[in-house]
Amino acid sequence: MAMQIHGSLLSPFTRKVTLLAMELGRDFEAIELIPYMAPETFGEISPLRKIPVLRDGSFTLNDSSAICAYLQSLAGTELNLIPTNPKQLGKVLWIEEYADTALFEVVSRGFFQPLMVNQLLGKPIDFERVKRAAQKELPPCLEYLEDYLSEREWLCQSGYSLADISIYAQLANLKHTRHLPESDQYPNLIRHFEQMMERERVAELFEQEVAYLKKMQAGLN
Secondary structure (H helix, E strand, O other): OOOOOEEOOOOHHHHHHHHHHHOOOOOOEEEEEEEHHOOOHHHHHOOOOOOOOEEOOEEEEHHHHHHHHHHHHHHOOOOOOOOOOHHHHHHHHHHHHHHHHHHHHHHHHHHHHHHHHHHHHHOOOOOHHHHHHHHHHHHHHHHHHHHHHHOOOOOOOOOOHHHHHHHHHHHHHHHOOOEEEEEEHHHHHHHHHHHOOOOOHHHHHHHHHHHHHHHHHHHOO
16 A cells, blocks of 8 residues: 555645655655544544544554654655754754644634634634734744744755745645735745745645635635
Protein backbone atom coordinates (compact mmCIF):
# COMPACT_ATOMS: atom_id res chain seq x y z
CA MET A 1 0.00 0.00 0.00
CA ALA A 2 1.30 3.44 -0.93
CA MET A 3 1.97 5.97 1.80
CA GLN A 4 -1.22 7.82 2.72
CA ILE A 5 -1.79 11.20 4.38
CA HIS A 6 -5.28 11.43 5.87
CA GLY A 7 -6.47 14.98 6.50
CA SER A 8 -8.21 18.04 5.14
CA LEU A 9 -6.72 20.26 2.44
CA LEU A 10 -7.61 23.30 4.56
CA SER A 11 -6.11 22.02 7.80
CA PRO A 12 -2.83 23.86 8.54
CA PHE A 13 -1.39 20.73 10.12
CA THR A 14 -2.26 18.59 7.11
CA ARG A 15 -0.84 21.35 4.90
CA LYS A 16 2.43 21.31 6.85
CA VAL A 17 2.86 17.55 6.51
CA THR A 18 1.77 17.53 2.87
CA LEU A 19 4.19 20.29 1.89
CA LEU A 20 7.08 18.64 3.69
CA ALA A 21 6.34 15.35 1.90
CA MET A 22 6.11 17.15 -1.44
CA GLU A 23 9.34 19.07 -0.90
CA LEU A 24 11.12 15.86 0.10
CA GLY A 25 9.86 14.17 -3.07
CA ARG A 26 7.81 11.53 -1.28
CA ASP A 27 5.05 9.75 -3.20
CA PHE A 28 1.82 9.56 -1.24
CA GLU A 29 -1.94 9.36 -1.59
CA ALA A 30 -3.95 12.20 -0.05
CA ILE A 31 -7.10 10.95 1.69
CA GLU A 32 -9.58 13.76 2.44
CA LEU A 33 -10.81 13.51 6.01
CA ILE A 34 -12.59 16.15 8.11
CA PRO A 35 -12.45 15.24 11.84
CA TYR A 36 -15.94 16.46 12.81
CA MET A 37 -17.43 14.47 9.89
CA ALA A 38 -15.28 11.36 10.41
CA PRO A 39 -16.83 7.95 11.16
CA GLU A 40 -16.63 6.38 14.59
CA THR A 41 -13.87 4.10 13.33
CA PHE A 42 -11.63 7.16 12.90
CA GLY A 43 -10.54 6.65 16.51
CA GLU A 44 -8.90 3.39 15.49
CA ILE A 45 -6.22 5.25 13.52
CA SER A 46 -6.30 8.53 15.47
CA PRO A 47 -6.77 8.12 19.24
CA LEU A 48 -7.20 11.89 19.68
CA ARG A 49 -9.46 12.09 16.59
CA LYS A 50 -7.18 14.69 15.07
CA ILE A 51 -5.57 15.09 11.67
CA PRO A 52 -3.30 14.46 9.92
CA VAL A 53 -2.73 10.73 10.13
CA LEU A 54 0.05 9.04 8.18
CA ARG A 55 -0.21 5.42 7.09
CA ASP A 56 2.85 3.80 5.58
CA GLY A 57 1.95 0.19 4.91
CA SER A 58 1.04 -1.30 8.28
CA PHE A 59 2.65 1.63 10.12
CA THR A 60 0.35 4.40 11.41
CA LEU A 61 1.52 7.68 12.92
CA ASN A 62 -0.33 10.64 14.45
CA ASP A 63 0.63 14.26 15.16
CA SER A 64 2.01 16.55 12.47
CA SER A 65 5.35 17.11 14.22
CA ALA A 66 5.94 13.38 14.65
CA ILE A 67 4.97 12.75 11.03
CA CYS A 68 7.36 15.47 9.79
CA ALA A 69 10.21 13.94 11.78
CA TYR A 70 9.41 10.52 10.32
CA LEU A 71 9.33 11.85 6.75
CA GLN A 72 12.64 13.64 7.21
CA SER A 73 14.21 10.48 8.64
CA LEU A 74 13.09 8.53 5.57
CA ALA A 75 14.70 11.15 3.33
CA GLY A 76 18.08 10.79 5.03
CA THR A 77 20.54 13.66 4.62
CA GLU A 78 19.93 14.37 0.94
CA LEU A 79 17.64 17.29 1.80
CA ASN A 80 17.55 18.47 5.41
CA LEU A 81 14.38 20.46 6.01
CA ILE A 82 14.84 19.59 9.68
CA PRO A 83 18.50 20.43 10.38
CA THR A 84 20.73 18.25 12.51
CA ASN A 85 22.87 21.05 13.94
CA PRO A 86 21.71 21.27 17.59
CA LYS A 87 21.15 25.04 17.67
CA GLN A 88 19.48 25.19 14.27
CA LEU A 89 17.34 22.17 15.12
CA GLY A 90 16.25 23.84 18.34
CA LYS A 91 15.24 27.02 16.51
CA VAL A 92 13.31 25.13 13.84
CA LEU A 93 11.40 23.14 16.45
CA TRP A 94 10.65 26.32 18.39
CA ILE A 95 9.25 28.12 15.35
CA GLU A 96 7.20 25.05 14.46
CA GLU A 97 5.77 25.02 17.99
CA TYR A 98 5.04 28.77 17.83
CA ALA A 99 3.16 28.24 14.58
CA ASP A 100 1.27 25.20 15.88
CA THR A 101 0.14 26.91 19.09
CA ALA A 102 0.15 30.71 19.20
CA LEU A 103 -0.40 31.36 15.50
CA PHE A 104 -2.89 28.53 15.06
CA GLU A 105 -4.98 29.72 17.99
CA VAL A 106 -5.40 33.18 16.47
CA VAL A 107 -5.74 32.27 12.79
CA SER A 108 -8.03 29.29 13.25
CA ARG A 109 -10.24 30.43 16.08
CA GLY A 110 -10.15 34.13 15.21
CA PHE A 111 -10.58 33.99 11.45
CA PHE A 112 -10.96 30.62 9.77
CA GLN A 113 -13.61 29.15 12.04
CA PRO A 114 -15.87 32.21 12.44
CA LEU A 115 -15.62 33.02 8.72
CA MET A 116 -15.02 29.92 6.59
CA VAL A 117 -16.16 27.06 8.82
CA ASN A 118 -19.32 28.86 9.96
CA GLN A 119 -20.20 29.61 6.35
CA LEU A 120 -19.61 26.03 5.23
CA LEU A 121 -21.73 24.73 8.14
CA GLY A 122 -24.55 27.16 7.38
CA LYS A 123 -23.96 29.18 10.54
CA PRO A 124 -23.84 33.00 10.74
CA ILE A 125 -20.44 34.62 10.36
CA ASP A 126 -19.09 35.87 13.70
CA PHE A 127 -17.84 39.30 12.67
CA GLU A 128 -17.23 40.41 16.26
CA ARG A 129 -14.88 37.47 16.82
CA VAL A 130 -12.98 38.33 13.65
CA LYS A 131 -12.74 42.00 14.63
CA ARG A 132 -11.34 41.14 18.07
CA ALA A 133 -8.77 38.81 16.55
CA ALA A 134 -7.69 41.35 13.92
CA GLN A 135 -7.34 44.22 16.35
CA LYS A 136 -5.99 42.57 19.50
CA GLU A 137 -4.83 38.99 19.02
CA LEU A 138 -3.13 38.79 15.62
CA PRO A 139 -0.76 41.82 15.74
CA PRO A 140 1.48 40.51 18.59
CA CYS A 141 2.00 37.19 16.76
CA LEU A 142 2.85 38.88 13.48
CA GLU A 143 5.10 41.46 15.13
CA TYR A 144 7.16 38.67 16.70
CA LEU A 145 7.66 37.02 13.31
CA GLU A 146 8.32 40.37 11.62
CA ASP A 147 11.18 41.06 14.04
CA TYR A 148 12.45 37.49 13.73
CA LEU A 149 12.73 37.89 9.96
CA SER A 150 14.34 41.32 10.06
CA GLU A 151 17.80 39.95 9.28
CA ARG A 152 16.88 36.60 7.73
CA GLU A 153 15.77 35.40 4.31
CA TRP A 154 14.43 32.21 5.87
CA LEU A 155 13.53 31.48 9.48
CA CYS A 156 16.47 29.14 10.05
CA GLN A 157 20.10 30.11 9.58
CA SER A 158 20.69 26.97 7.50
CA GLY A 159 18.08 28.02 4.94
CA TYR A 160 14.63 26.85 3.90
CA SER A 161 13.24 24.46 6.51
CA LEU A 162 10.25 23.06 8.35
CA ALA A 163 10.10 26.37 10.23
CA ASP A 164 9.16 28.22 7.04
CA ILE A 165 6.63 25.56 6.07
CA SER A 166 5.05 25.69 9.55
CA ILE A 167 4.52 29.45 9.50
CA TYR A 168 3.24 29.41 5.93
CA ALA A 169 0.86 26.56 6.77
CA GLN A 170 -0.94 28.82 9.25
CA LEU A 171 -0.80 32.06 7.25
CA ALA A 172 -2.25 30.39 4.16
CA ASN A 173 -5.59 30.27 5.97
CA LEU A 174 -5.36 34.02 6.57
CA LYS A 175 -4.87 34.33 2.82
CA HIS A 176 -7.95 32.20 2.17
CA THR A 177 -10.04 34.40 4.50
CA ARG A 178 -8.64 37.57 2.84
CA HIS A 179 -7.16 38.77 6.13
CA LEU A 180 -3.47 38.46 5.34
CA PRO A 181 -2.07 41.95 6.12
CA GLU A 182 -0.50 44.26 3.56
CA SER A 183 3.24 44.41 3.04
CA ASP A 184 3.48 47.98 4.39
CA GLN A 185 2.38 46.66 7.80
CA TYR A 186 4.72 43.65 7.96
CA PRO A 187 7.22 43.91 5.09
CA ASN A 188 9.53 41.11 6.27
CA LEU A 189 6.74 38.66 6.99
CA ILE A 190 4.86 39.31 3.75
CA ARG A 191 8.10 39.10 1.79
CA HIS A 192 8.62 35.69 3.38
CA PHE A 193 5.05 34.63 2.57
CA GLU A 194 5.36 35.73 -1.06
CA GLN A 195 8.70 33.93 -1.27
CA MET A 196 6.94 30.78 -0.10
CA MET A 197 4.19 31.23 -2.68
CA GLU A 198 6.83 31.33 -5.40
CA ARG A 199 7.93 27.79 -4.59
CA GLU A 200 6.55 25.28 -7.08
CA ARG A 201 5.14 22.84 -4.54
CA VAL A 202 3.58 25.57 -2.43
CA ALA A 203 1.88 27.17 -5.43
CA GLU A 204 0.66 23.76 -6.61
CA LEU A 205 -0.91 22.95 -3.26
CA PHE A 206 -2.44 26.43 -2.85
CA GLU A 207 -4.17 26.09 -6.24
CA GLN A 208 -5.66 22.79 -5.10
CA GLU A 209 -6.95 24.48 -1.94
CA VAL A 210 -8.55 27.35 -3.89
CA ALA A 211 -10.32 24.88 -6.19
CA TYR A 212 -11.48 22.87 -3.16
CA LEU A 213 -12.88 25.98 -1.48
CA LYS A 214 -14.73 27.06 -4.62
CA LYS A 215 -16.29 23.61 -4.93
CA MET A 216 -17.43 23.64 -1.31
CA GLN A 217 -18.81 27.17 -1.53
CA ALA A 218 -20.62 26.34 -4.77
CA GLY A 219 -22.39 23.56 -2.94
CA LEU A 220 -23.90 26.14 -0.58
CA ASN A 221 -25.62 28.03 -3.40
